[in-house]
Amino acid sequence: MNKHAYTYSVLQYRHDVWSGECMNVGVLVYCPDLGYLKLQTRTGGSRLSNAFPGINRKALLHDMRELERWFDRKCSERGSEWMWRSAHDVGLRLLGDDDSSFRWHLNGTGVTNDPASTQDQLFHRFVTQHDPEPGRVPRTDEQVFEVVRSKLKTSEILSRMEPHTVRSNYSEFTFEHSFRNGRWHCIQAISLDSADAEQMQRKAERWAGVLVGISEAPEPFTVYMVTGRPTKADLTKQYERMMELLRHAPTKPLVLDEEEADEIGRRIIG
Known part of the structure; x- marks a missing residue:
């Protein structure tokens, strides 16, 4: 031919x-x-x-x-x-x-x-090549928080959560799920179930940027970031890298995989 x-x-x-x-x-x-x-x-x-x-x-x-x-x-x-x-x-x-x-x-x-x-x-x-697979909808942050909710359902923390806004001279951010116990404990679910490594990195960097903006807030607070892992196995290494990126963000948040979310209760109640 x-x-x-x-x-x-x-x-x-x-x-x-x-x-x-x-x-x-x-x-x-x-x-x-x-x-x-x-x-x-x-x-x-x-x-x-x-x-x-x-x-x-x-x-x-x-x-x-x-x-x-x-x-x-x-x-x-x-x-x-x-x-x-x-x-x-x-x-x-x-x-x-x-x-x-x-x-x-x-x-x-x-x-x-x-x-x-x-x-x-x-x-x-x-x-x-890196578009989402047809018919596949990546999990949202809200869906990842449902995992957190299930892990904390027997804890008094869940019933006492409320929105809290952290303010600095440069920025402010409202965490919808926060608990006060001496200081504010702010929980944020982050789905890293992305179509490709680039999208995952952009999202992790965006959240790191949120922490930059509120890092000099005068009140004491701790951020707990619960990450949802990707469905695609070939993105596991990138997922682990992005967890490390978040751990090194300002305020030094506690970054946990969704399966480790029950650790939040132990940390807050002490």
């Missing part, structure tokens, strides 16, 4: 041009021998929304559909000089190397007898 040369380039969305934050959102494949030029982009934006809170997902998906249609129109043209350039060069014809929200990354090559199938493989490799 004959093999034909093709080139490809990855389309990235830049949420913040100045910081350089970006995510792969599409793959452009160009195979001149077979007259194939197609851009495949994301059809959903849940991972984008999780990565960039506040993003206008509807507008972004519309823009990507428009890009796909532009390349579909170009594919129907014949005899134009662009037909002899690489995928990356064709992409730059539409989107120059400027400060827009989209940019082209990589300029790869290969051979194929089925460019559509090859594009599907490249799309999975560069765009959707």
